[in-house]
Amino acid sequence: MRFLAITLIVHAPDPLTGVRRSTTAWLHEVVDNAVLAEELGFDGFGVGERHERPFISSSPPVVLSHIAARTARIRLFTAVTTLSLLDPVRAYEDYATLDQLSGGRLELMVGKGNGAAQAELFHVTAADQWDRNRESYELFRRLWREDKVTWSGRFRPPLEEAETWPRPLQPEIRIWHGSATSEASVDLAARYGDPLFSANVTNPVEPYAELVRYYRERWVAYGRDPADILVGAGTAGYYSARCSQDAVARYRPIFDARTAMFRKMGLEPVFPTLEDAIERSSILVGSPQQIIEKVHWYHERLGHEVMHLHADADGLSPKEHRETMELFQSDIAPVLRREIPSRPFPTPPPLPSDVLPDAPE
DSSP: OEEEEEEEOOOOOOEEEEOOOOHHHHHHHHHHHHHHHHHTTEEEEEEEEOOOOTTTSOOOHHHHHHHHHHHHSEEEEEEEEEEETOHHHHHHHHHHHHHHHHHHHHEEEEEEOOOOOHHTTTOOTTTTTHHHHHHHHHHHHHHHOOOOOOEEEEESSEEEEEOOSOOOOSOOOEEEESSSSSSSHHHHHHHTTEEEEEOOHHHHHHHHHHHHHHHHHHHHHTTTTTTGGOOEEEOOOOEOOSHHHHHHHHHHHHHHHHHHHHHHHTOSSSOOSSHHHHHHOOOOEOOHHHHHHHHHHHHHHHHOSSEEOSSTTTSSSSHHHHHHHHHHIIHHHHHHHHHHHHOOOOOOOOOTTTOOOOOOO
């Protein structure tokens, strides 16, 4: 199994203290957490894209470019690129540039995105968002692979022998389809032979497992080899300590504060107690052995090879956050890597011979 750390950059008050740090501090912490993820041995770091309060993740290519400059090996993910809202030509230009700057470490997750406010901001409606997502994705993949593109569609002006620059370092890029509930998104992934990343952060595991089963069915229906299927899955939270009672006791006030916030917003939580969430959701809270067993239970239902943890401290002190991420990499990840085999991530292509070496310190 391979592991990503992902953030949606939620600019919300600390769930325990109620203190909201500055935007600047929050964004710098995201970059620092990416550096930590590489140091600890995570395979990838992802940045989401949202265009509404309380998120400050409207420009993932900018954030990921800064992370690329601070890291050397970790693969860089979008989580997700909201193609239903974006001009695919402009999205291509941003990410081809990032692919060059990062040395070919980029992987994309694409999706329609969530949230009524951001859809209104970009004049996207519920009636056309899925068509926009499909059309933008189909154009984006052609722009990445082809030097000149002739194309016409419904939602942007046509292209005639259009050239887009710069060309990417990776001539073909792996594009994941991020999906929480949509059969349309799953079908699009299966049609093009792309991997699926199931969000799995809100509801019990079973509805997500059902969506993955549908993906596998559509994959075969399109005449593809089931052995080529690649699935990733999210988690609703993570905290581990040597003793399970310590882990639950430390995470409980964080969980309870988040539950109270949902109720204040008029949203009834799906999981009213931490114990219920541990039993039925994708949340990982407990001792290392308990988390290993939970991931195996989870994997039996989805068959995923890649899994994400939340990159943010989320109510923990920086010291606590580092300690629990270190514990994951020392006691949990090695067992899961061994017991749940996964295919390697793509190897970045060799850099051109004229790339200048780093300046001496």
